[in-house]
Amino acid sequence: MTKMDPLDKVGLEVRLLLEAIDSCYGYDFSHYAQGSLRRRILNRVSLSDLACVSAMIPKVLYEPAFFNLFLKDMSVTVTEMFRDIDVFKKIRHEVFTQLQTYSRVNIWHAGCATGEEVYSMAIMLKEEGLLKRTRIYATDFNNYALDLAQKGIYSQDKLELFSNSYLGAGGKASFFDYCHVNHGSAKMLESLKQNITFANHNLIKDQVFAEMHLIICRNVLIYFDQTLQNKVIKLFRDALVHKGFLVLGDKESLQFNSVGSEFDEYDKSCKIYRRGSYD
Ligand SMILES: C[S@@+](CC[C@H](N)C(=O)[O-])C[C@H]1O[C@@H](n2cnc3c(N)ncnc32)[C@H](O)[C@@H]1O
Incomplete structure (x- = not known):
């Protein structure tokens, strides 16, 4: 301190x-x-x-x-489906092309809050034929948010926004194909949840997940100082496979990070990085 x-x-x-x-x-x-x-x-x-x-x-x-x-x-849990549509488009059209080359795919959403970002990913994986071979780990240290994420029930007020963002991010069908709307809320389909593991994980102190092909940690590092950001990015480096992808939030970057040079900048504006081979 x-x-x-x-x-x-x-x-x-x-x-x-x-x-x-x-x-x-x-x-x-x-x-x-x-x-x-x-x-x-x-x-x-x-x-x-x-x-x-x-x-x-x-x-x-x-x-x-x-x-x-x-x-x-x-824990600030502000999130939404397909938040930053250009990032999701890039993941769908470019990152997924790389993920298609693996027989099994592991994705980690660190700081998933109430889960909207995770269901957005699951929908895209399903549309691109990748969901069945993918395991998504969705983690946060806030149990209250994780519980909502696991339930996957969202207010009907947000559905129009979610649907527009889904289409903007390259959605191939209708957002409403992926949820049941009932009594003012929408429940995400059980079939989307089958490949998702929700778990409590604290980036400050818990161990790494291994063999990740893609880590999404958006709008979490902004709450950390540089020392903690360095520690967390090291954790992600150790969790990623060679050439694995890391996606950060709009206001985050690896610019001043102590292990930033171990990543290649894959897409500057979408804050997508790729782990290099520096073992
Ligand atoms: C603003 S939300 C980001 C949600 C989502 N990633 C997005 O960008 O839409 C930040 C999340 O980070 C989580 N978080 C903050 N500190 C954390 C920590 N030490 N370990 C795990 N999660 C943490 C919070 O609980 C919160 O749910």
């Missing part, structure tokens, strides 16, 4: 809170981007009617429900 202004008492309290959480649960949030971390903690202090940040310490230590609230606060 960076050295702080000695008068920054809130900063000191935040540091003590994070140390308590790390010692008790093994979750080290000290490398999350500090500005947004502090904003979210102060928001929780106010919502819970607490006097100060330190008052959160006994609560996170002794009240599991409060600790879960803290985890939820640390």
